[in-house]
Amino acid sequence: MTKVEPVLKWVGGKRAILSELDAHFPSRLDGTYFEPFLGGGAVAFSREYSKISVSDANQELIRFYEVVRDHPTELFEVVSGFPVDEKFFYEIRGWDRASIFDSKSKVQLAARTLYLNRCGFNGLFRVNSRGQFNVPFGKKTSLDVRMEKLLALSRKLSGELGNQIEIMHSDFDSVLGKARPGDLVYFDPPYLPLSSTSNFVSYSITGFSNFDHLRLANSIEQLTKMGVRVLMSNSDTPRTREIFGGLGALISLNVQRNLSADGSKRGKVAEVIFDNAGRL
Ligand SMILES: C[S@@+](CC[C@H](N)C(=O)[O-])C[C@H]1O[C@@H](n2cnc3c(N)ncnc32)[C@H](O)[C@@H]1O
Missing domain, CATH: 1.10.1020.10 (Adenine-specific Methyltransferase, Domain 2)
Structure with missing residues (x-):
């Protein structure tokens, strides 16, 4: 058993919808699994692939x-x-x-x-x-x-549970220089806001802007051209479909979650998973 639970709570954490997400991930992978928006790690730490590379722009989190x-x-x-x-x-x-x-x-x-x-x-x-x-x-x-949860995660991160795993502090686009055909990249960025007032992007000093979502779309397109499989989670908004819809399939997930970090602005959000498999 090499699945491990997160030890941090994280806004946008995927623990509650893991089984729904799992259906979209390949059951085995010969290449490397990349997760460049690690956060609480609910998805990454429950992957049983043999080579895993995780990163996040939040230096404190990586430390x-x-x-x-x-x-x-x-x-x-x-x-x-x-x-x-x-x-x-x-x-x-x-x-x-x-x-x-x-x-x-x-x-x-x-x-x-x-x-x-x-x-x-x-x-x-x-x-x-x-x-x-x-x-x-x-x-x-x-x-x-x-x-026991800290020890289990420690063993996972040390590679003692049968996976090689590396952890890095970096911007998501560093994956472009590393991924190869046969690898899988799962992006779980801070979501596009439902409206301009429901935005929560302050994970880091810089936040995650509209421009960053466009950078992400560009990275997805480059990875697709390189023959790398890409999955991405995001909110199901017209803007999401506008930015990412032309790059692959957007599949609605059958979940509704509270995503707002601010209790006073809580609202249910429908989610999508993006998959470029049809273009490889
Ligand atoms: C939605 S959370 C990830 C949730 C996580 N997958 C989970 O299940 O808990 C988004 C993460 O993206 C990170 N982040 C924000 N901007 C980034 C960037 N430019 N490059 C890499 N990571 C970034 C944040 O620090 C945050 O941890």
Whole structure:
């Protein structure tokens, strides 16, 4: 059994619709599986392909996974020692607003990432224009971090569960220089907004703009010309169909999820999966 569950909550996380998504993925793959918008990793960590390459533009997230891979026990011990209360939440959140940040070890910083993910409002990861984490306290009373989940993910990321796996901090388009015919790339970008006011793109300082979606379409087209299979998740909007519809099949998924990060703007979103198999 090489499937592993995510340890972070992530906006847009695919855990709830994995079985629906699975039907679109090949059951075996001889080439490499690329997932360049890793996030919580619900899809990537449940793949049983032998070669996996995952990446994300969020450097803190990638550093967190490196610590899960290399120091899971220390990470568990440090995070378990953090008190779950509002005062400590704002104290540890403030590390990135002061020079104290640079004096912390990578295990302490990863423990902070996990703590803020567990104790912040709705498990959001959001930073301001200065890159400072700015999610408020989520009024949690316990951490609920399980050692066996951290260890399972650590083993997956170390390649001990039978897959070779590499993890990198990079923009999604670095996959263009790596993928080869026979590989599979699954893109799970921040979704196109349903309307201009329902946009949630602040995963990183730069966000994910309309221009980025056009860059993504261009990458998909180049990968298709290279003979690389591409799957992509997105919201089912007229703009999605306009940008990606000419590049492959867009299949409606039979799911409706709350995707808005902001509780006051919650709305149900229909999703599509894009597949270029018909053009290879
Ligand atoms: C929708 S989330 C991915 C959800 C994830 N697949 C899951 O199941 O939890 C989108 C991810 O894209 C990342 N991201 C945003 N802009 C990016 C870029 N230009 N290149 C690579 N990753 C980016 C964000 O940091 C975020 O983790």
